[in-house]
Amino acid sequence: MQNTPSLRRTALLCGMALLAAPAFAQDVYxxxxxxxxxxxPPGGSTDLTGRTVATELSAKLGVPVVIENIGGAGGAIGAxxxxxxxxxxxxxxxxxxxxxxINKLVTKKVKYDVKDFTAIGLIASQPLVLxxxxxxxxxxxxxFTQKVSKNPGKFSYGSSGVGTSLxxxxxxxxxxxxLFMTHIPYRGVAPLTNDLMGNNLEYGVFVLSSGLPHxxxxxxxxxxxxxxxxxxxxxxxxxxxxxxQYKNVDIGVWFALMGPANLPKPVFDKVxxxxxxxxxxxxxxxxxxxxxxxxxxxxxxxxQFLAAEVAKYKKIVEFAKIEE
Numbered sequence: 001m002q003n004t005p006s007l008r009r010t011a012l013l014c015g016m017a018l019l020a021a022p023a024f025a026q027d028v029y030x031x032x033x034x035x036x037x038x039x040x041p042p043g044g045s046t047d048l049t050g051r052t053v054a055t056e057l058s059a060k061l062g063v064p065v066v067i068e069n070i071g072g073a074g075g076a077i078g079a080x081x082x083x084x085x086x087x088x089x090x091x092x093x094x095x096x097x098x099x100x101x102i103n104k105l106v107t108k109k110v111k112y113d114v115k116d117f118t119a120i121g122l123i124a125s126q127p128l129v130l131x132x133x134x135x136x137x138x139x140x141x142x143x144f145t146q147k148v149s150k151n152p153g154k155f156s157y158g159s160s161g162v163g164t165s166l167x168x169x170x171x172x173x174x175x176x177x178x179l180f181m182t183h184i185p186y187r188g189v190a191p192l193t194n195d196l197m198g199n200n201l202e203y204g205v206f207v208l209s210s211g212l213p214h215x216x217x218x219x220x221x222x223x224x225x226x227x228x229x230x231x232x233x234x235x236x237x238x239x240x241x242x243x244x245q246y247k248n249v250d251i252g253v254w255f256a257l258m259g260p261a262n263l264p265k266p267v268f269d270k271v272x273x274x275x276x277x278x279x280x281x282x283x284x285x286x287x288x289x290x291x292x293x294x295x296x297x298x299x300x301x302x303x304q305f306l307a308a309e310v311a312k313y314k315k316i317v318e319f320a321k322i323e324e
Contacts, residue, residue, distance in 0.1 A: 029089055029267055033064040036092050036257075039078025039099050041071045045126065045209055045291065049255040050094035052287050053123060056278040061270070074161065075099030076110050079258075083116040087260040089267035094123065097165050097254050101310050105317045106163035107324040114306055118263035121275045122296035122305060124288050125254040127227040128169045129211045130157075130240065131220040135199030141223045141243055144203070145177055152180035157203035158192045161185050162324045166205040168313060169226045169251045171320040176246045196220050207253055208234065209292035227252045233292045251312070255293075256302065 034057070038050040050067050058065040070078035075098050082093035093100075100117070103110045130141075136155075138144045148155050159166035162185045174181055184201060186192040189210050195201040197219045204220070208231060214220045215237075224240035225231050228250040231239075240246040257275055259268070276298040278284050285295045316322075 029270060030061055030063045032090065033066055034058075034061065034090050034092065035066055035068050036094050037068050037070055037078045037082050038094055039070055039072075039075030039096075042069055045207055045253065045293075046075070046094065046096045046255060048291055049123060049288070049293065052284065053094055053257065053275075053278060056281060056284050057271075057274050060274040060277055073109070074103055074164065076103050076112075079103075080110075080112050082258065082260060083112040085260045087118070087262045087264065087267075089259070089263065089271065091260065092120070092271075093117070093258040095256060095258055097252075097309065097313075098163075100256060100258065101306060102163055102165060102168065102313050102317075105310070105314055106322050109324075114310060116261050117258040118261055118268060119302040119306060120257040120259060120268065120271055121279075121298075121302050122300045123255045123257055123275070123279070124293040124295050125227070125252050126291075126293045127208050127225040127231050127239075127252045128166055129206050129208050129215070129225050129234075129237065130169070130173060130223045131196065131204050131206060131211055131215065132223055133196045133199050133202055133204075133220060134218075136202040136221075138223070139221060141238070141240065141246070144223050145179070145245065148179045148181060149177070153182065155202045156182040156184050157205065158184040158186050158195060158201050159205050160189050160192060161187065163317075163322055165251065165253045166207070167322065168316045168320075169249075170205050171316050171322070172226075172249055172251055173240065173246065175316070175319055176240075176249050207292075212292060226250070231292065232294060233289065251316075254296075254309075256306075 036050055036054050038047050040046050054065040054067055079095055079099040085091040104113055132138050157170045192204055196204045215222045222237045224238050228241050229239055240249040279295055279298050288295050
């Protein structure tokens with residue numbers, strides 16, 4: 001028969017094992033598939049970025065990373081799902097500037113804010129491009145500026161919708177160039193493209209990857225990209241900022257990996273490392289650059305970046321009196 005001290009030692013060891021179990025469970029994160037939400041249907045630039053990142057993260061974290069497309073409200077429905085998710089490290093968002101930073105500024109329907117996320121890191125960015133239809137009668141930025149400034153209110157530009165980064169870029173061009181044009185919001189890029197190529201609209205703003213095929217085919221004319229420097233993907237297209245009148249034009253679309261607020265530090269650290277390793281992967285860079293994106297540096301302070309972007313967008317929204 002086992003004596004009492006032995007029984008006590010056995011009970012104590014069992015109790016210590018039970019207390020250690022939660023810590024051990026945290027050490028093996030992740031232990032099941034991770035979901036990355038994309039707030040748009042398959043096929044767009046955010047979806048492409050999300051799927052490319054998911055492949056890399058899966059390899060580095062050792063579990064499947066699956067994409068869930070939740071379209072609607074300019075990405076806000078998908079973003080809201082992530083903001084409302086449990087901070088357990090199994091639900092993330094690959095989001096663009098629209099749903100992360102802009103939507104809240106232009107519509108009261110959006111209930112979440114940047115503070116409702118844990119920002120893991122910036123993934124990549126892509127410039128927008130200001131284009132002219134072939135029927136607009138301009139070949140470059142100087143001709144565009146001269147023609148529009150001499151005919152205030154006569155011409156229009158289109159974007160993929162109210163409050164999108166494309167819309168804000170158009171308003172930034174108007175502000176910097178002291179131009180008066182009417183904004184025509186379209187329900188997506190496809191009808192905007194049709195009207196530009198059909199010469200039913202003089203000017204428009206595209207994400208570079210969306211506009212590039214039409215620029216290369218000569219169906220629309222590139223007037224300039226919208227980031228501070230030329231894109232490595234299109235070194236022959238000048239940046240608008242190269243012209244003194246538009247020197248402060250610096251806006252694009254960017255993509256970031258976000259988790260719900262209050263993500264535990266061990267989880268954050270592990271996913272952050274996996275993302276940084278991804279950003280330094282030559283294969284990942286090659287895929288992203290092929291789509292017109294520039295991969296972010298691992299040194300970017302994502303929280304400072306987001307604060308600066310929100311401040312910039314807020315200024316444009318207030319100037320243009322944008323409200324949805």
